[in-house]
Amino acid sequence: MVSTTLRGWLQEIENMGELQVIEGADWDLEIGGLSEKNIRRHNAPALFFKKIKDYPGEYGIVTCSLTSPGRFAHTFHLPVRDTWRDLLEIVREKYRTWQKGLDEYAPVEVKDGEVMENVSSGENVNLYEFPAPRWHELDGGRYIGTGCSIITRDPDTKEINLGTYRTMLHDKNTVGLHVTPGRHARNQYEKYYLKGEKAPVAICLGQHPLLFASSASEVPHEPRSEYHFAGAVRGEPVKVIREEITGLLVPAEAEIVIAGWSPPGKVRKEGPFGEFTGYYSGAEDTPQPFINIERVYYRSNPIMVGVPPNRPPDERSHFMDLIRAARLYNDLIAAGVPDVKGVWFSDVGRQLLLVISIKQRYAGHARQALLASCLGYTFGRYIMVVDEDIDPSNTDEVLWALCTRTDPARDIDILREMRSIALDPVVPKPVDSPFTSRALINACKPYEWKDRFPGAIKMSRELEEKTRQKWGKTLNL
Ligand SMILES: Cc1cc2nc3c(=O)[nH]c(=O)nc-3n(C[C@H](O)[C@H](O)[C@H](O)COP(=O)(O)O)c2cc1C
Secondary structure (H helix, E strand, O other), X not given: OOOXXXXXHHHHHHHOOOEEEEEOOOOEOHHHHHHHHHHOOOOOOEEEEEOOOOOOOOOEEEEOOOOOHHHHHHHOOOOOOOOHHHHHHHHHHHHHHHHHOOOOOOOEEOOOOHHHHEEXXXXXXXXXXXXXXXXXXXXXXXXXXXXXXXXXXXXXXXXXXXXXXXXXEEEOOEEEEXXXXXXXXXXXXXXXXXOOOOEEXXXXXXXXXXXXXXXXXXXXXXXXXXXXXXXXXXOOOOEEEEOOOOOOEXXXXXXXXXXXXXXXXXXXXXXXXOOOOOOOOOOOOEEEOEEEEEEEEEOOOOEEEOOOOOOOOOOOHHHHHHHHHHHHHHHHHHOOOOOEEEEEEEOOOEEEEEEEEEOOOOOOHHHHHHHHOOOOOOOOOEEEEEEOOOOOOOHHHHHHHHHHHOOHHHXXXXXXXXXXXXXXXXXXXXXXXXXXXXXXXXXXXXXXXXXXXXXOOOOOHHHHHXXXXXXXXXXXX
16 A cells, blocks of 8 residues: 555655655755765665754755656556566556546545645745755756646646746745746746736645656646646545635645745746756756745644756756656557567667667658657657667667667668757857757668668577576686
8 A cells, every 4th residue: 555645655655765865954955966876876775864053953855756766666556666667568558548547537626625724815924944955056046846747727628737947946935937939837927927917837846756757747638737647646636725825736745735826927047957858958047937936834843845956967867768668658559669679768879869669660660669669759869769678768779779779870860840848058158049969870680681780699598597507616607
C-alpha cells in the first residue's frame, strides 16, 4: 500500500532505506549544493532537510525524491526494478492502462484536508515564512517553486491543468512565473490576459511525489487533468478542495498551497536561473508575468518538495525521460512503425538525443521510425535509429553504432526550423521565435547490404560460460 501524503511517502522510503535526513543546512546555496552532490552518488537516497538555517526546526525540504528506479517504481505503484531501463517495458504497458483509467479516477472534491491546518490571508501572507532555497550561485533570487504543481484553469472550457514551472520569490506576497510558450498553463492564463482579466493561479509547494511527477510529465489528457492521471496511476482519486479565492481545485492532502491572481499586461524581471540544460540559457532577467498571492494554506511544520535543475543527468532526468520514452514507444507503434525494440532519451543529452532501436524489416523502415518520432516531439536535436543488437540506453553501444555504421553524407538528414524553446543554449538571446534544426541519423547497418555487413566481434554464450568456469576466480568474473 502506497500512502497518498508526502509524509506517508517519506516514511515508506525511509523503510526502504532510501532516505537521508540532513539537519542544519542553509537555504542559501547549501541545500542546492548538497542536492547536486547527492545525485552524483551511486544509489543516491532522497534528502530530507530539517532544522534549516533561519527556520523552525520541523519545517522541511525534500530533494532528490525520484532519483532512484526503486523510489520511482514505488511511487508509481510498479514492481521495483534495479535499473531505469528495466522499467521501460513496465511503464509502457502500464501507460495504456493509466490512460484508459483517466475518466474513472476524476478528482473528488472534499470540504477539508490536511492543507487547511493553517490559513493566512491578505496582509498576513508572508512567503518568507517558508525556507525557499537559493539553489545555484548565479541564480537571480530564491526559487520557492521547483518541485511544485501550478494549478490553472481555462476560462472558456474550465479545464484544470497542473504543470511544474519554476517559481521565483519576488517579495513577501509575489512570485514570478516562467512558462514556455505552448505549455498548458500559459495557453490558459494568456486567454484571461487577452480578455483583459486577471488569471487565477494556485501553486502547490509540497505534495506527494506522484502528483509532482504527474505535473511535470507531458501527459496528453485533455480535457482531463494531471489529477486524473495521478488518480489512474494510484487507482484512487486525488482529493481536492475548492480554493476559496480563486475557485481552483487544490490538493487537500498538500503541505503548502498558495493562491492568487496574475494581472494582465504586467511583468517583473525574472531569473537568471540555472536551467535543466545545464546552462544559464535563458535571457538574463527577462520580464515575466507574476502572481499576487492572496491566500496561503499550509500544514503545521510544512515540508516543501524541491527539484533543482542541474547539469544533466539531474534530479528530473531519469523519471521524466522514462515516462517520455514509454509514451513515445507506444506512439511509434500506434503510428504503424513495426518491430521497435527500444526507445531511450540519452541520460546526458536528454530530449536532445533520442535513440530508437528497430529490427529492420524493409527498405525505408529506419527513416520511417526517424520521421514518426518527430510527431509531437517538442524539443529535440538528434534522433538516431539503431539496429536491435544495440541497447539504446547504453551510450558506448550507441556511439559505437554511430561511428561504425553511418556514412555521414548518406545517413544524416537535417530538418530545419523545427520547434525549440527559449532556454535552448544555441538559440541567441533575446529570442522571439526559437528554432532548432534536427539531425535524423540512420545508424543502422545499410539495409540493402546489411546481411553482408561485417560481423561484430562477440563472444558466444558457450565460450563466455567456459571462460567463466575456468578463469572466473582469477579475474573475478
Ligand atoms: C523540476 C521541473 C521544473 C520545470 N520548470 C519548468 C519551467 O519553469 N517552465 C516550463 O515551461 N516548464 C518547466 N518544466 C517542464 C514542465 O513541467 C513539463 O513540460 C510539463 O509537462 C508541463 O505541463 P503542461 O504540459 O501541462 O504544460 C519543469 C519540469 C520540472 C520537472
